[in-house]
Amino acid sequence: MGPRQPPANAGYTTAEVLAWLEARASAENCAGMARFGINTDKAFGVSNAVLRPFANTLGRNLTRALELWDSGWREARLLALFTDDPDCLDLARAHAMAHDFNSWEIVDQASDLFVEAGHLDVLAPEFAADEREFVRRTAFSMIALAAVHLKKRNDAEFLVFLPLIERHATDPRNFVRKAVNWALRQIGKRSIVLHGPAFECARTLATSDDKNARWIGRDALRELSSGKVQTRLKNKPRPA
Structure with missing residues (x-):
């Protein structure tokens, strides 16, 4: 060759x-x-x-x-x-880029890059605490994408994001709400180990007094309880 x-x-x-x-x-x-x-x-x-x-x-x-x-x-x-080059993307530049975010499409592509650069654990809680709509969306977009792409990561490490999801499920802004929902569903679909905790989180949100949290919870419950997801998780081999 x-x-x-x-x-x-x-x-x-x-x-x-x-x-x-x-x-x-x-x-x-x-x-x-x-x-x-x-x-x-x-x-x-x-x-x-x-x-x-x-x-x-x-x-x-x-x-x-x-x-x-x-x-x-x-x-x-x-x-x-x-x-x-994700190897050259440090936290300072990620923060500077986030200052420019003005569209969900850019956010989701940047989130993929931030995850690849290894910044999930630092940026997700930082960005979730940020009041700017597209910066907060970045936090949950990162979590959703990491749940799919970081296949070698220990499942238990995703449990720390469930309280973050519950805390911000009441955000009424559409682009945040959809990303929080996305993150919850992707965690629940990642493995049989995570399905139960994510399902319980969704059930809690579904009974919330807040309409945004209820929508997130009910929508996540609908997907996580589907036969398609249940079958895929049962047939998915567990890591050695």
């Missing part, structure tokens, strides 16, 4: 990436994104289905990722997240 070839567009500069995006701009796509709650105040209207393959041709490049993020464009920031 010969040496691995670099990505096709690895040498693209930030200016060339922005020009590539501008050439594919679509006002119609922007309107469609806005209907899904995506912030399009500064967007070209290039879909993720186009951005993801392009990011693969760019490869990782920290300097370019930083410049793309600083441009403020929706698509440039997504490409920055797709091509950033």
Whole structure:
């Protein structure tokens, strides 16, 4: 086998990436994104289905990722997240990025990067305590994504997030509420060990006096009690 070839567009500069995006701009796509709650105040209207393959041709490049993020464009920031180097993402930069969050879509992609960088345990409680809507969403998006992607992590380490979920289940803001629900469901679906505690948390929330907590609890109970989830968990091999 010969040496691995670099990505096709690895040498693209930030200016060339922005020009590539501008050439594919679509006002119609922007309107469609806005209907899904995506912030399009500064967007070209290039879909993720186009951005993801392009990011693969760019490869990782920290300097370019930083410049793309600083441009403020929706698509440039997504490409920055797709091509950033998680090994070079420290807590200070994560906090600085969070200051710029203005859309659930950016939050969820950044959450994936933050988890990959190893910052779940520090950032999740810090961001949950932050009153800013999209920063708080980041906490629970990170928990949800970690429950899926950190397969080697001990299940018991996710139990510490259930009190955090219960504490913030009363947040009435839509993007927070949905992320809290997402985190609870993903923890409960991770393993048979976590299913019981997550189910009990959901049951507690479902009987809350707060309507937002009730919605989260009832929705989580509906999924966690489904036959599909029950069967998958029973058939899932336990770690040695």
